[in-house]
Amino acid sequence: MTSTTEQSERSGINVARLLMSFGPLMFLALLIVVFTVLKPSFIDPINIFNIMRQISITGLIALGMTFVILTAGIDLSVGSLLAFCGMVAAVVAKGGTANTLSLSTSGAQGFGWFAALLAAVVVGALAGGVQGFAITRLKVPPFVVTLGGLTVFRGLTLTISNGGPISGFDASMRWFGTGLIGPVPVPAIIFAAAAILCHIVLRYTRYGRAVYAVGGNAEAARLSGLRVDRILISVYVIVGFFAGLAAFVLSARLNSSEAVAGIGYELTVISAVVIGGTSLFGGIGSVGGTVVGAALIGVLQNGLQFNNVSSYTQSIVIGLILILAVAFDRWLKSRVRR
Amino acid sequence: MPTAEAIAPSPPLLAVEGVTKRFAGVTALSDVSLEVRPGEILGLLGENGAGKSTLLKILSGVMPPSSGRIVFDGVEFNPHNPQDAKRLGIVTIYQELSLIPTLTVAENIFIGRAPLGRFGLVSWRKMEVDSRAIIARVGLDLDPATPVSALSVAEQQLVEIARALSLKSRLIIMDEPTSALTETEVQKLMSIMGRLRKDGVAIMFVTHRLEEASAICDRMTVLRDGRLAGHLDRDGGPIKLPKIIEKMVGRAASELYARPTLRDVAGDVRLSVRGLRTVRDPQAPHAIVLEGIDLDLKAGEILGVAGLVGSGRTELARAIFGADRIAAGTITLDGKTIAPETPADAIALGIGLVPEDRKHQAIFAALGILTNFSVAALGRYSNALGFMAERRERQALASYRKALSIRMASPEQPIEGLSGGNQQKVILARWLARDPKVLIVDEPTRGVDVGAKAEVHQILVQLAARGIAIMMISSELPEVLAVSDRIVTMRRGRITGEMPGIEATEEKLMELMALDQTQEATQ
Numbered sequence: 100m101t102s103t104t105e106q107s108e109r110s111g112i113n114v115a116r117l118l119m120s121f122g123p124l125m126f127l128a129l130l131i132v133v134f135t136v137l138k139p140s141f142i143d144p145i146n147i148f149n150i151m152r153q154i155s156i157t158g159l160i161a162l163g164m165t166f167v168i169l170t171a172g173i174d175l176s177v178g179s180l181l182a183f184c185g186m187v188a189a190v191v192a193k194g195g196t197a198n199t200l201s202l203s204t205s206g207a208q209g210f211g212w213f214a215a216l217l218a219a220v221v222v223g224a225l226a227g228g229v230q231g232f233a234i235t236r237l238k239v240p241p242f243v244v245t246l247g248g249l250t251v252f253r254g255l256t257l258t259i260s261n262g263g264p265i266s267g268f269d270a271s272m273r274w275f276g277t278g279l280i281g282p283v284p285v286p287a288i289i290f291a292a293a294a295i296l297c298h299i300v301l302r303y304t305r306y307g308r309a310v311y312a313v314g315g316n317a318e319a320a321r322l323s324g325l326r327v328d329r330i331l332i333s334v335y336v337i338v339g340f341f342a343g344l345a346a347f348v349l350s351a352r353l354n355s356s357e358a359v360a361g362i363g364y365e366l367t368v369i370s371a372v373v374i375g376g377t378s379l380f381g382g383i384g385s386v387g388g389t390v391v392g393a394a395l396i397g398v399l400q401n402g403l404q405f406n407n408v409s410s411y412t413q414s415i416v417i418g419l420i421l422i423l424a425v426a427f428d429r430w431l432k433s434r435v436r437r
Numbered sequence: 438m439p440t441a442e443a444i445a446p447s448p449p450l451l452a453v454e455g456v457t458k459r460f461a462g463v464t465a466l467s468d469v470s471l472e473v474r475p476g477e478i479l480g481l482l483g484e485n486g487a488g489k490s491t492l493l494k495i496l497s498g499v500m501p502p503s504s505g506r507i508v509f510d511g512v513e514f515n516p517h518n519p520q521d522a523k524r525l526g527i528v529t530i531y532q533e534l535s536l537i538p539t540l541t542v543a544e545n546i547f548i549g550r551a552p553l554g555r556f557g558l559v560s561w562r563k564m565e566v567d568s569r570a571i572i573a574r575v576g577l578d579l580d581p582a583t584p585v586s587a588l589s590v591a592e593q594q595l596v597e598i599a600r601a602l603s604l605k606s607r608l609i610i611m612d613e614p615t616s617a618l619t620e621t622e623v624q625k626l627m628s629i630m631g632r633l634r635k636d637g638v639a640i641m642f643v644t645h646r647l648e649e650a651s652a653i654c655d656r657m658t659v660l661r662d663g664r665l666a667g668h669l670d671r672d673g674g675p676i677k678l679p680k681i682i683e684k685m686v687g688r689a690a691s692e693l694y695a696r697p698t699l700r701d702v703a704g705d706v707r708l709s710v711r712g713l714r715t716v717r718d719p720q721a722p723h724a725i726v727l728e729g730i731d732l733d734l735k736a737g738e739i740l741g742v743a744g745l746v747g748s749g750r751t752e753l754a755r756a757i758f759g760a761d762r763i764a765a766g767t768i769t770l771d772g773k774t775i776a777p778e779t780p781a782d783a784i785a786l787g788i789g790l791v792p793e794d795r796k797h798q799a800i801f802a803a804l805g806i807l808t809n810f811s812v813a814a815l816g817r818y819s820n821a822l823g824f825m826a827e828r829r830e831r832q833a834l835a836s837y838r839k840a841l842s843i844r845m846a847s848p849e850q851p852i853e854g855l856s857g858g859n860q861q862k863v864i865l866a867r868w869l870a871r872d873p874k875v876l877i878v879d880e881p882t883r884g885v886d887v888g889a890k891a892e893v894h895q896i897l898v899q900l901a902a903r904g905i906a907i908m909m910i911s912s913e914l915p916e917v918l919a920v921s922d923r924i925v926t927m928r929r930g931r932i933t934g935e936m937p938g939i940e941a942t943e944e945k946l947m948e949l950m951a952l953d954q955t956q957e958a959t960q
Contacts, residue, residue, distance in 0.1 A: 303825055305815040305816065305819040308825065309812075312801055315801035315804045315808075316802070319797070319800060321780055322798055323812045324780055324783075325781070383803050
């Protein structure tokens with residue numbers, strides 16, 4: 100009935116949407132410029148690759164989290180799940196829980212890196228599937244299910260590792276964390292490949308469309324014939340898979356699986372996704388945004404460290420940026436909706 | 438009991454004088470006047486879109502009139518917000534109840550004004566004693582410490598009325614209070630309304646249900662197309678239904694709804710429903726229960742389903758579509774028995790549904806038109822590997838855009854930026870992309886502006902001509918008459934009548950939609 104007023108705002112909406120997709124990118128560019136001016140060595144390839152290595156672990160999980168948040172869900176368990184999958188990978192890689200810190204390159208031990216990788220991602224995906232089942236079939240909100248998961252997976256990790264780390268992997272496994280292809284760190288390559296894959300899935304496949312639709316309006320999605328429950332379960336499987344993959348890379352990099360690994364990662368991961376413009380209310384967001392969000396946090400952390408800002412202050416800055424990003428998101432929404 | 442001496446001398450408590458309300462280009466209410474006197478029940482009647490809700494919003498302080506004057510108790514009444522209206526003594530009880538379910542009955546009654554005891558702390562004892570007395574006035578006998586969520590809809594309504602009384606309200610406006618009640622609950626509410634009338638409270642009873650209005654109202658004001666259609670007075674006995682219907686309909690078939698010529702529908706029976714029955718779902722206690730529905734829908738036919746709010750028309754659509762559970766009965770499609778358990782099942786069988794509540798059930802507001810269009814046919818616009826065939830998808834959208842004249846900027850434009858009519862065309866295109874055998878459209882032109890309504894009707898007629906069996910549910914009778922080849926009427930979960938579209942008139946349909954079966958039998 101009041102269509103005329105809506106139509107006239109269309110141009111305003113487009114500007115808002117443009118900002119929504121490029122706003123974080125512009126902010127990232129600005130940060131890089133500022134840090135480079137402060138200390139030109141910030142832009143050295145060595146440091147850039149360093150940042151890429153730093154963001155690859157949480158970045159991988161953030162890719163999966165993008166799927167979850169696009170459906171208006173959340174997964175708080177990813178940090179604990181990462182520790183759990185890392186521990187599973189270590190046990191498989193070493194064929195036991197013995198803690199032998201060896202940097203020797205002598206022959207394969209346990210079941211080898213591939214079995215370890217497989218175990219990590221399968222366990223991660225299964226754990227995500229169980230949580231997805233609880234969310235859709237038992238109708239417990241995602242926040243609660245994954246909050247429970249956060250505790251459960253940490254407990255499981257401590258149980259199998261008896262509280263300590265499992266360390267010492269063979270060189271073929273360590274390569275996934277510390278190796279280089281040309282000048283580029285292997286974790287950064289894994290992250291980039293995964294990001295491209297996720298982008299393709301969300302942007303160009305039937306499944307991707309369905310994820311956006313379920314997040315945009317679950318009831319309309321159901322009445323349009325989408326199997327909403329299956330899609331919801333699948334996004335938790337995906338984030339679990341990525342937590343497993345990230346766990347493998349992290350263990351390989353540290354040459355150790357720590358029982359206390361990943362504490363607080365859920366916050367960094369969710370921050371990256373949200374700063375990247377994905378709406379916590381579902382339906383809006385992109386993988387590109389998440390990559391930018393992860394890079395923004397990485398650059399901020401690295402740049403502040405580079406300028407000898409204490410890690411305490413870093414926390415404050417990153418927290419404030421998160422709030423500002425969401426406030427910005429809200430503000431854009433209010434403009435679009437009006 | 439209203440008598441001549443009770444009505445005649447008392448000056449009006451509320452006088453609405455020449456009130457007009459305009460929205461950007463649309464006049465929702467034009468020069469409407471009415472009066473309510475203390476101790477009387479005034480019925481406010483009218484079809485959907487007649488302007489009842491606009492008038493209610495003005496009276497309850499939600500928005501001001503564009504022009505005209507309202508006098509309440511001898512003083513000019515200009516509420517700035519609903520709180521103002523309440524303080525001045527006019528309380529509106531809406532269909533969506535405004536109680537807080539997690540709080541107790543007593544807490545709800547005294548919300549914002551809890552009685553204080555010593556030290557300025559809440560006196561729970563006094564609150565309980567007082568609320569017990571207050572709810573007794575509306576015939577409720579329950580513990581005031583009961584949480585509201587444990588009450589039935591009828592009981593919640595009575596609590597709202599009790600709260601209104603405790604606020605010393607002198608005019609209570611009830612918006613469709615009986616739509617979610619059972620027969621006995623309606624009787625109880627009516628007797629309480631009668632008691633309040635005796636106490637001198639004025640009640641404005643807004644309803645679709647003609648025989649309820651007829652049974653209790655002392656006078657009626659009827660609106661039609663935003664204008665005053667007339668006032669009706671009790672004359673010895675209750676106001677007769679035909680008189681009300683005449684006032685409500687009172688116009689020749691509008692020029693907006695040009696009647697199509699009778700089409701020759703020779704199609705076979707596509708969809709057949711026999712003995713369909715549902716049971717009350719504890720998750721959705723307000724949903725209407727369907728009882729013994731028999732229905733045939735032919736290929737190429739538009740079957741109009743006419744029914745008021747609460748008649749079960751939407752529930753029928755949802756049951757066929759697999760969105761709600763069926764307790765008994767069979768559905769056959771092209772002679773084969775089907776039992777869709779989910780909408781996905783029904784869609785796979787070739788059934789489509791354009792739901793009633795576009796915003797919550799059909800559109801993905803923030804998503805682009807392209808996804809809104811293809812969401813039900815993702816399989817058709819993607820290859821075996823699951824990749825979208827975007828070029829084919831865009832071409833399809835472009836052709837529907839042309840065929841249905843959808844006015845849009847680009848396929849990426851969020852659908853929320855479109856007008857209601859264009860949104861609805863996108864939803865229609867969504868189903869056309871699947872080539873459905875049966876298309877159920879529920880209130881297809883709700884929230885669609887007048888010009889686009891005729892376009893939507895035209896589209897439906899064209900689809901039927903292509904052989905699609907269309908079931909069109911609507912509470913707007915001119916719309917039902919404009920496009921239906923055959924019409925069935927529903928009331929309280931049952932089908933109450935059937936006639937060829939060409940023979941139907943608004944009067945005939947209204948009678949079938951509004952009458953109880955018992956009354957029907959005695960006539």
